[in-house]
Amino acid sequence: xxxxxxxxxxxxxxxxxxxxxxxxxxxxxxxxxxxxxxxxxxxxxxxxxxxxxxxxxxxxxxxxxxxxxxxxxxxxxxxxxxxxxxxxxxxxxxxxxxxxxxxxxxxxxxxxxxxxxxxxxxxxxxxxxxxxxxxxxxxxxxxxx
Amino acid sequence: xxxxxxxxxxxxxxxxxxxxxxxxxxxxxxxxxxxxxxxxxxxxxxxxxxxxxxxxxxxxxxxxxxxxxxxxxxxxxxxxxxxxxxxxxxxxxxxxxxxxxxxxxxxxxxxxxxxxxxxx
Amino acid sequence: xxxxxxxxxxxxxxxxxxxxxxxxxxxxxxxxxxxxxxxxxxxxxxxxxxxxxxxxxxxxxxxxxxxxxxxxxxxxxxxxxxxxxxxxxxxxxxxxxxxxxxxxxxxxxxxxxxxxxxxxxxxxxxxxxxxxxxxxxxxxxxxxxxxxxxxxxxxxxxxxxxxxxxxxxxxxxxxxxxxxxxxx
Numbered sequence: 001x002x003x004x005x006x007x008x009x010x011x012x013x014x015x016x017x018x019x020x021x022x023x024x025x026x027x028x029x030x031x032x033x034x035x036x037x038x039x040x041x042x043x044x045x046x047x048x049x050x051x052x053x054x055x056x057x058x059x060x061x062x063x064x065x066x067x068x069x070x071x072x073x074x075x076x077x078x079x080x081x082x083x084x085x086x087x088x089x090x091x092x093x094x095x096x097x098x099x100x101x102x103x104x105x106x107x108x109x110x111x112x113x114x115x116x117x118x119x120x121x122x123x124x125x126x127x128x129x130x131x132x133x134x135x136x137x138x139x140x141x142x143x144x145x
Numbered sequence: 146x147x148x149x150x151x152x153x154x155x156x157x158x159x160x161x162x163x164x165x166x167x168x169x170x171x172x173x174x175x176x177x178x179x180x181x182x183x184x185x186x187x188x189x190x191x192x193x194x195x196x197x198x199x200x201x202x203x204x205x206x207x208x209x210x211x212x213x214x215x216x217x218x219x220x221x222x223x224x225x226x227x228x229x230x231x232x233x234x235x236x237x238x239x240x241x242x243x244x245x246x247x248x249x250x251x252x253x254x255x256x257x258x259x260x261x262x263x264x265x
Numbered sequence: 266x267x268x269x270x271x272x273x274x275x276x277x278x279x280x281x282x283x284x285x286x287x288x289x290x291x292x293x294x295x296x297x298x299x300x301x302x303x304x305x306x307x308x309x310x311x312x313x314x315x316x317x318x319x320x321x322x323x324x325x326x327x328x329x330x331x332x333x334x335x336x337x338x339x340x341x342x343x344x345x346x347x348x349x350x351x352x353x354x355x356x357x358x359x360x361x362x363x364x365x366x367x368x369x370x371x372x373x374x375x376x377x378x379x380x381x382x383x384x385x386x387x388x389x390x391x392x393x394x395x396x397x398x399x400x401x402x403x404x405x406x407x408x409x410x411x412x413x414x415x416x417x418x419x420x421x422x423x424x425x426x427x428x429x430x431x432x433x434x435x436x437x438x439x440x441x442x443x444x445x446x447x448x449x
Binding site for chain 3: 149150151152153154155156157158159160161162163164165166168169170171172174175177178179181182185188189192193194195196197198200201202203204205206211214215218219220221222224225226227228229230231232233234235236237238239240242243244245246247258
Binding site for chain 2: 137
């Protein structure tokens with residue numbers, strides 16, 4: 001899959017970093033402002049899709065290997081399960097044992113930011129991997145692509 | 146009676162449009178669009194159920210009094226369920242598009258009545 | 266209900282009209298653009314109903330849907346088709362829509378009017394949310410603390426859908442075996 005023209009590539013170089021940081025901000029502050037792991041994960045996947053559309057798949061293969069996206073998917077899912085099992089320290093499955101309320105700060109949520117990070121990694125790797133798989137699929141019968 | 150539930154009736158009309166697209170259309174892409182419209186209708190219906198008149202979003206800020214926040218906020222439970230449902234809808238659309246691409250590669254057309262005739 | 270009624274009806278009408286246009290138009294690119302317009306209108310509706318989380322999610326998900334759908338259809342040849350009537354499908358469609366109308370008519374007799382929800386469990390969550398979880402955003406508190414088990418199930422469903430997409434798009438052993446008559 002080829003990339004796009006010069007204007008698109010130059011603008012993408014400026015903008016993709018901002019989208020990435022915005023996605024991380026929405027994931028981390030999910031318990032204080034509207035957002036969370038799911039929305040932040042989709043925004044992170046959007047930044048990767050933008051890079052892939054602008055520069056072409058052959059260039060992105062050197063930056064992120066395709067198998068690392070499936071590994072990120074599994075790491076995110078297992079991380080979420082690990083946070084749930086760690087609640088067993090407090091006495092119950094999924095118990096939020098680190099919460100100290102009333103502060104409106106990043107650390108006052110306890111295990112909630114950790115769950116948000118795990119879900120953000122999982123959803124972003126998931127959707128970016130599906131897009132890579134859809135774009136490298138080359139049919140046998142159809143010669144036009 | 147109809148005045149109090151009119152928004153729900155509109156959501157049901159959208160659901161009917163989606164079901165019509167799934168059953169009566171022959172192009173695979175139109176069937177996928179029908180599933181997407183059905184998801185829109187269900188999400189809209191559930192958010193409409195949780196709305197409170199003159200309500201504010203269920204996010205507490207430092208400058209807000211807690212008791213009046215409890216009396217004024219909308220229901221947070223349907224919003225939590227619909228949030229994950231929208232992202233799952235995206236995964237389902239990706240799966241359906243993958244199947245549609247495979248069908249085109251094998252049969253050369255998107256028309257399901259043609260696909261039913263040609264037996265592999 | 267009277268404060269947002271006019272905007273609610275206008276935007277819902279727009280979403281319904283855009284969906285009908287998306288389904289009836291013959292060109293596939295116009296179909297995809299119409300359904301994206303319906304999704305954008307739906308996102309504004311969510312914002313008016315006091316759900317900013319859902320509005321953000323709807324906009325971003327609909328953009329990715331648009332990219333995936335264009336990837337599937339624009340590179341194909343035949344974007345129009347000739348339709349001939351299939352009476353069984355039309356009869357089945359009318360039967361389903363009629364059944365839906367009857368069931369909704371019976372159910373809406375006893376429903377709460379729009380704008381005053383019951384909120385039996387929701388009021389408990391709103392009252393004790395910030396003390397027990399420490400999260401100021403109550404939607405995240407419900408999603409990841411009060412109902413975290415459901416979120417585990419939802420993460421599993423996304424996982425399964427994406428693995429299904431990978432399996433369908435696999436081409437292991439498919440290029441070479443085209444001559445040897447593959448099954449399935």
